[in-house]
Amino acid sequence: ILDEKDLEEPLWDLQIALLESDIALTVAEAITEEVKSELVGSRRKIGKDTTDIVEQALRNALYNVMSANIFDLDDYVRNARKPVHMVFVGINGTGKTTSIAKTAKRFKDMGYSVVLAAGDTFRAGAIDQLQIHGDRVGVKVIRHQEGGDPAAVVYDAIQYAKAHRADIVLSDTAGRMHTNLNLMEQLKKVCRVSTPDLIIFVDEAVAGNDAVERAAQFNEAVPINGSILTKTDADAKGGAAISIAYITGKPILFLGMGQGYDDLQKFDPKWFVDQIFE
Amino acid sequence: MVMEKLGGSLQDALKKLVKSGRIDEHTVNEVVKDIQRAMLQADVNVKLVMTMSNHIKERAMKEDVPSGMNPREHVIRIVYQELINIIGKGTDIPLKPQKIMMIGLQGSGKTTTTSKLARYFQRKGLRPAVICADTFRPGAYQQLKTLCGKLNVTFYGEEGNPDAVGIVERGLKEVEKYDVIIIDTAGRHSLEKDLIEEMEQIHAIAHPDYKLLVLDGAIGQQASEQARAFNDSIGISGVVISKLDGTAKGGGAISAVSETNSSIAFIGVGETPEDLEKFESDRFISKLLGM
Ligand SMILES: Nc1nc2c(ncn2[C@@H]2O[C@H](COP(=O)(O)OP(=O)(O)OP(=O)(O)O)[C@@H](O)[C@H]2O)c(=O)[nH]1
Ligand SMILES: Nc1nc2c(ncn2[C@@H]2O[C@H](COP(=O)(O)OP(=O)(O)OP(=O)(O)O)[C@@H](O)[C@H]2O)c(=O)[nH]1
Ligand SMILES: [K+]
Ligand SMILES: [Mg+2]
Ligand SMILES: [Mg+2]
Numbered sequence: 001i002l003d004e005k006d007l008e009e010p011l012w013d014l015q016i017a018l019l020e021s022d023i024a025l026t027v028a029e030a031i032t033e034e035v036k037s038e039l040v041g042s043r044r045k046i047g048k049d050t051t052d053i054v055e056q057a058l059r060n061a062l063y064n065v066m067s068a069n070i071f072d073l074d075d076y077v078r079n080a081r082k083p084v085h086m087v088f089v090g091i092n093g094t095g096k097t098t099s100i101a102k103t104a105k106r107f108k109d110m111g112y113s114v115v116l117a118a119g120d121t122f123r124a125g126a127i128d129q130l131q132i133h134g135d136r137v138g139v140k141v142i143r144h145q146e147g148g149d150p151a152a153v154v155y156d157a158i159q160y161a162k163a164h165r166a167d168i169v170l171s172d173t174a175g176r177m178h179t180n181l182n183l184m185e186q187l188k189k190v191c192r193v194s195t196p197d198l199i200i201f202v203d204e205a206v207a208g209n210d211a212v213e214r215a216a217q218f219n220e221a222v223p224i225n226g227s228i229l230t231k232t233d234a235d236a237k238g239g240a241a242i243s244i245a246y247i248t249g250k251p252i253l254f255l256g257m258g259q260g261y262d263d264l265q266k267f268d269p270k271w272f273v274d275q276i277f278e
Numbered sequence: 279m280v281m282e283k284l285g286g287s288l289q290d291a292l293k294k295l296v297k298s299g300r301i302d303e304h305t306v307n308e309v310v311k312d313i314q315r316a317m318l319q320a321d322v323n324v325k326l327v328m329t330m331s332n333h334i335k336e337r338a339m340k341e342d343v344p345s346g347m348n349p350r351e352h353v354i355r356i357v358y359q360e361l362i363n364i365i366g367k368g369t370d371i372p373l374k375p376q377k378i379m380m381i382g383l384q385g386s387g388k389t390t391t392t393s394k395l396a397r398y399f400q401r402k403g404l405r406p407a408v409i410c411a412d413t414f415r416p417g418a419y420q421q422l423k424t425l426c427g428k429l430n431v432t433f434y435g436e437e438g439n440p441d442a443v444g445i446v447e448r449g450l451k452e453v454e455k456y457d458v459i460i461i462d463t464a465g466r467h468s469l470e471k472d473l474i475e476e477m478e479q480i481h482a483i484a485h486p487d488y489k490l491l492v493l494d495g496a497i498g499q500q501a502s503e504q505a506r507a508f509n510d511s512i513g514i515s516g517v518v519i520s521k522l523d524g525t526a527k528g529g530g531a532i533s534a535v536s537e538t539n540s541s542i543a544f545i546g547v548g549e550t551p552e553d554l555e556k557f558e559s560d561r562f563i564s565k566l567l568g569m
Contacts, residue, residue: 022498093385125421132416177524208321208498210526234467
């Protein structure tokens with residue numbers, strides 16, 4: 001029978017490994033705590049190493065976090081009333097605009113017609129950036145002037161999509177700090193006015209502990225439906241995905257794996273958990 | 279600001295010492311554990327945290343409490359020294375004619391910081407000029423051009439030309455007569471060989487006086503490794519920590535500095551050209567430790 005003392009060392013070692021994979025401390029602690037309470041008092045099969053038992057239990061726990069509420073975006077889009085409207089949100093520089101271009105390319109390749117809304121009217125060059133992506137991928141971009149009202153751009157894009165029987169509208173928004181109340185209010189307004197079908201939170205694999213904080217606060221401000229984790233090519237472990245999924249209870253939809261348009265991979269929980277333990 | 283935030287949790291840990299009043303192993307262990315948690319939550323490199331906390335523990339137990347100091351002050355002094363050992367003094371970028379090259383991961387804040395630095399030197403009476411050597415990210419040219427336009431800062435770039443090295447070569451001639459020349463480069467990471475090579479070529483042409491690595495304040499455990507790669511490639515003279523206006527604590531930057539033996543020059547605390555602060559480690563650590 002396993003008691004707390006047997007588990008202490010293997011659990012600590014695994015917790016360090018989780019931290020080194022960039023899983024936030026609070027999340028790593030919560031998950032190892034769950035594993036501990038599950039294992040304490042359980043019977044150890046003869047010949048089985050405690051470390052292996054603990055690792056297996058932790059793998060299962062992580063898999064459960066990552067596969068909770070999973071939903072298939074492709075099924076969703078296939079069955080939803082058109083145009084399907086998705087808004088991309090997140091803090092500054094995580095990869096929202098690039099992920100929109102990749103997502104547009106992906107859906108276009110699947111035969112859908114896609115419209116982009118240049119809803120970042122704030123950051124210098126943001127509209128041009130989306131326009132260049134749109135031109136390269138071959139999808140229409142609806143844009144206003146820098147400094148314009150983001151909600152109005154998004155509204156126009158939806159009207160355009162309806163008029164042209166487009167299938168999908170992907171709306172870009174300015175990056176913002178979750179602590180910036182004004183900007184978070186503005187984001188709520190955009191989402192309220194345009195009633196998106198899906199709100200997608202974009203964060204990056206290189207982020208550390210802060211991933212938890214901002215995922216929680218974005219999810220609270222504009223309930224998100226799922227996340228994209230970018231820049232996994234820079235950080236193969238990408239434990240931030242676990243922090244985000246754990247705190248929001250929402251699935252990771254895609255991983256961004258580079259700066260090319262095809263560098264977008266559907267999220268696979270099992271593959272991902274294996275990566276963490278590699 | 280980094281230190282203030284890291285400080286909140288450290289202050290809590292140190293309160294335990296005050297309450298206990300004297301140094302015994304049990305108390306030290308507890309306090310060091312709290313310090314460990316605080317640093318891990320601030321994204322300080324896991325191995326660095328373990329090494330540092332062992333040092334602190336050892337020293338707190340071994341070294342005599344200097345006369346006139348209470349146990350609390352004793353441990354504060356040790357934590358302070360260990361931190362200052364790593365962070366050093368901030369990098370001081372002198373107010374004189376020079377070339378500065380901005381480098382870092384994708385989206386870390388290089389372009390924004392470029393405009394902030396131009397503004398900083400402009401305010402100090404030096405004439406800045408900016409060169410856009412990011413030919414990779416769509417819209418990079420327009421972004422930097424717009425930012426410079428708003429500040430009335432001279433801008434050199436070649437829209438649509440993918441040859442970053444050539445642009446830098448021509449740009450340097452074009453803006454020769456300016457005091458401070460800041461070169462913005464594309465985002466890249468250690469595994470992107472072509473881009474790392476491009477950075478080396480730009481470096482070889484530009485001979486910058488300073489190479490500033492811009493790190494996102496929220497960067498996690500990758501910070502040390504990425505910083506090492508940039509340092510191995512062209513050497514870094516200082517770090518700018520961006521996006522510290524949110525809840526990120528900037529421990530990744532501390533790890534990067536430790537890994538590369540460099541130090542922190544500035545911190546970014548917002549999106550406008552004014553949101554740049556000089557990093558002063560003494561002030562920050564003192565504040566952190568309540569001295
Ligand atoms: N290596 C790598 N770079 C990426 C990835 N996704 C985005 N990037 C890069 O990250 C940088 C920032 O990407 P953007 O799409 O502009 O990010 P954003 O969230 O829209 O930024 P703001 O609008 O300024 O908040 C760009 O240089 C992108 O090319 C990825 O999966 N891998
Ligand atoms: N809140 C906040 N945002 C910042 C700060 N510094 C930069 N940003 C934002 O972060 C995002 C990325 O900044 P950029 O300057 O484009 O980053 P970059 O490193 O040049 O990006 P690439 O060229 O794509 O590699 C933009 O939305 C900036 O406005 C900061 O200190 N605080
Ligand atoms: K970042
Ligand atoms: Mg964007
Ligand atoms: Mg840039």
